[in-house]
Amino acid sequence: MEKPADTAHPIHDLLKRRWSPRAFSDKPVEPETLCRLWEAARWAPSCFNDQPWYFLVATKQDRADYDRMLGCLNEGNAVWARHAPVLMISVARTTFQHDGGPNRHALHDVGQAVAGLTLQATALGLFVHQMAGFFPEKVRQAYAVPEGFEPVAAIALGYPGDPALLPEKLRQREVAPRSRRPLEDFVFSGQWGRTSPLVSRS
Known part of the structure; x- marks a missing residue:
């Protein structure tokens, strides 16, 4: 099932086609x-190139x-996710490898890695x-995740189903149709809440 985004401005077709279904086929995904997908995640940008992302995977x-x-x-998620052939948990390392200091950007960087994985x-x-x-x-507890590592999100992955x-x-x-807030709601200039003049109303 395809649900391309009805965009106000042209964007790449992959971004238009990406969405988050709940109906998955039980068709296996080849190793x-x-x-x-993990290679795409591997090449995501990260603060200090620290690459704080990890993935637990089950098929x-x-x-x-x-x-x-x-x-x-x-x-609420298990009722539909059980049909997906692949489940994952993204995990963030919360300290920098180079100095052991706290990495407040770790969750952001894990999100970027998952975004790359998702587009691939x-x-x-x-x-x-x-x-x-x-x-x-x-x-x-189930996977003996050590201190200093934070489970971030669960992920269901597979081919579309019925x-x-x-x-x-x-x-x-x-x-249901997909929807998003307009650019005017979140692109600001000058001060918080002031819509940027760069954003044209259409």
Whole structure:
């Protein structure tokens, strides 16, 4: 299912096509394809080139591990994410490697890595749905995540599936039009809340 963005200004087709479905096919994702996604994440920019991103991954080829990661999601996400063939948890190292100091940009940099992964996935016909609805402490315990590392987000990944298989409430959200705030709401100049004159109303 495709839901290209109805943009106010031209953007790259990959950005238009990227969205976060809940309906996934159970078609497996080949290891080589997954490596291409992590390679895209690998080349993300980061503060001091510190590369603070890590990924825990589970596929249905190892059902016990997959179920363990699924158990780290809240119920509202687990009900649909269980159809995705790949689950991941992004993790941030919260201190710099070069001096051990706190890295307040770590979550930002992990987000950039996942953004690269997501665009590469879109280019390959895959879709990514990132989730805040998971239990970081369950992840920490289940996977022995050490101190100094923070679980950031859960990720469902796979090929698109049939929205008709979703519960009705989720199906309605799946087929609803996409929307975003206009540029005027978040591009400021001079002071906070003052819309930049660079933003043209259309």
